[in-house]
Amino acid sequence: MGTLGSSTQSSRVTVGIVGLLAVAIYALCVALQILVWNPLAAVPGATLDEIHEGLARRNESISLVAVLTWSSIGTLLALAVVLLTATRVVSRLRSVLILQLLILVLGAPVYFFASFSAGMALADAFFISGGDYTPWGRLLYLVSGAALLCLLMVMFFRGKSVTPPVRT
Secondary structure: OHHHHHHHHHHHHHHHHHHHHHHHHHHHHHHHHHHHHHHHHHOOOOOHHHHHHHHHHOOOOOOHHHHHHHHHHHHHHHHHHHHHHHOOOOOOHHHHHHHHHHHHHOHHHHHHHHHHHHHHHHHHHHOOOOOOOOOHHHHHHHHHHHHHHHHHHHHHHOOOOOOOOOOO
């Protein structure tokens, strides 16, 4: 049991860490999309400083604290999953996978919520649409959608064998 148990525990922790890395990369992309990529694409030819000056002239701003707070929630949750797995509070590999996928799925509504006020600030200050001006926002939604598909597959297939039993 010692080798098998530690190997299984190692697998759970590894899956947890991979999930944490995926969520952290997603969160970083959310923050960069809201704070850098989208503003630069929404106001072509302007620097970030010029964009923030334009926002300030219209009494608008993009809250760095709010964006970083919202975008870090998933990473903190994914870290909690790793810690709970390492301490054997979460003891099933499937549970670790489901939790990490669920956090990625919830990245889409968090991204929408976190980016909404920034988009509205850009729209009000520069008389443009408040939507995404880069493809990266859609890619974030696509990643969350793919995570949802994977989550549903993990939940649906609950360890069922994919090969038919052999008749003797």
